Amino acid sequence: MSQPPTDPKPTVREVAKRAGVSVGTVSKALNQQLGISEEIRARVLEVAAELGYDRQNLRPSESRIGLTDIAQRAGVSVGSVSRALKNTTGVSTETRQRVLAAAEQLGYDTNNLRQPQLERIGVLIQRGLNALATNLFYAPVVHGIEMACRQRQLVMSYASISPNDDIAELIAYHQVDALLMVGYFEPEIIEKVIASEKILVLVDHVYGDLTSVNGDNFRGAWQAVSHLIQAGCRRIAFISGPPQHPSIKERLRGYRQALADAHLVHRADLEIYREPLELADGARVALHKLFKLSEPPDAVFAYNDETAAVVMQRCLEQGLRIPEDIAIVGFDDIASAAYLQPPLSTVRINKETLGIKGLELLLAKYHGEEIESIIVPIELVVR
Numbered sequence: 054m055s056q057p058p059t060d061p062k063p064t065v066r067e068v069a070k071r072a073g074v075s076v077g078t079v080s081k082a083l084n085q086q087l088g089i090s091e092e093i094r095a096r097v098l099e100v101a102a103e104l105g106y107d108r109q110n111l112r113p114s115e116s117r118i119g120l121t122d123i124a125q126r127a128g129v130s131v132g133s134v135s136r137a138l139k140n141t142t143g144v145s146t147e148t149r150q151r152v153l154a155a156a157e158q159l160g161y162d163t164n165n166l167r168q169p170q171l172e173r174i175g176v177l178i179q180r181g182l183n184a185l186a187t188n189l190f191y192a193p194v195v196h197g198i199e200m201a202c203r204q205r206q207l208v209m210s211y212a213s214i215s216p217n218d219d220i221a222e223l224i225a226y227h228q229v230d231a232l233l234m235v236g237y238f239e240p241e242i243i244e245k246v247i248a249s250e251k252i253l254v255l256v257d258h259v260y261g262d263l264t265s266v267n268g269d270n271f272r273g274a275w276q277a278v279s280h281l282i283q284a285g286c287r288r289i290a291f292i293s294g295p296p297q298h299p300s301i302k303e304r305l306r307g308y309r310q311a312l313a314d315a316h317l318v319h320r321a322d323l324e325i326y327r328e329p330l331e332l333a334d335g336a337r338v339a340l341h342k343l344f345k346l347s348e349p350p351d352a353v354f355a356y357n358d359e360t361a362a363v364v365m366q367r368c369l370e371q372g373l374r375i376p377e378d379i380a381i382v383g384f385d386d387i388a389s390a391a392y393l394q395p396p397l398s399t400v401r402i403n404k405e406t407l408g409i410k411g412l413e414l415l416l417a418k419y420h421g422e423e424i425e426s427i428i429v430p431i432e433l434v435v436r
Contacts, residue, residue, distance in 0.1 A: 063104040072100040084160075126155035171419050173208040174198070174412065175229030177246070179238045180213040189359060189387040190404060191236055194256060197408025198233060205416075220245035231419050233411050234258065237298045252419045256411040259299040259426075264418055266410045266427040270300045273400035273431040274307025275314075277354055277382045280398070280433060282315045286352035286380055290323040292339045292364065294356040295330060304356055304384060322346055327360055336363035351379060358383035358390045358399055365393060386434055396436035403429065 069079045074093060081089050082097035083106075120138075124131045129148055137152035176198055178191060195211065202209040210227040214220060216239050224232070224246070231252035234243070243260050246253060255265035281289050291308045294301045305324070312319050325342055327335040336355075340363075343350050355361035361383030365375060373379050375395055383390060386401035410427050417424045 193404035197405030268402040270303035274304040278311035290350035
């Protein structure tokens, strides 16, 4: 016995005819694409249900849904959609969530999205005091970055910048994928770099909520001054560097805390700023002012080894014995510190490690990992 004929399955064309719309409109409605009103979408879906249209095999795909569709649904630019889907910088958390929600609503397949490979790292240093030609601290830091880049087959591009430079043009010229800013920078420079929307990590600097890597400047200063106190010193001077630099602020805080912990009276006249900062005469002038005090220091804690070396030279020229007449401790442990006569006690920061850790943070951040700023341990080197 023959089976009774079954009703033919309704087609998209029949749904379109019943709903009074075009075939293209039906396709957009059934595939949850943009380009039609919600009212028409609802009417098409209602007609499809009445006719028994089988939507089981309808599956929006990446080929049907484009970035433009997601951008229209989320109310953002196509560029913002691209950055949000690839989890790169340049969009707020709110925008990223809105884009991801729109992509999910439209059925966009994000499984095949590939993160673009990071190839070129930009290293920025503020022109002047931080310049590698004159700064004995930052040259090893940049060397650490360079070594880490070579191991990962990354290209490193270096530039010194100032507030008067066209930062956006410079970054575009170097065609970098991400940036490391090494040392202190004026806030206006940092804001210009942030505006470039590049992945960014600070090395030996702190600014807002930017990711950074720094030495343990507070503890290093505390250990240096505590060492002097244990050696019997009671009038310990601090020759300071740029007061706006967060690292120097932390060293000043560590100096004061060590005095407080030892119940020594804090004397403001023993805190002095090296000026002019860029010349060795700045350290000599600072020491001259300290020696003119009615109660001159019996020890000097210098904010860096370069300053400590100048202080040491000047003291020896005046016939003072080190450390019998005056004790001196520096900070940074630059290469020449061990070869001074007498050798300089100092606080060692592994400068190459600062650079390497900076690059590691940058790579993690580029690939969307949750990261926090890092404090690199220090070591008191007594010579």
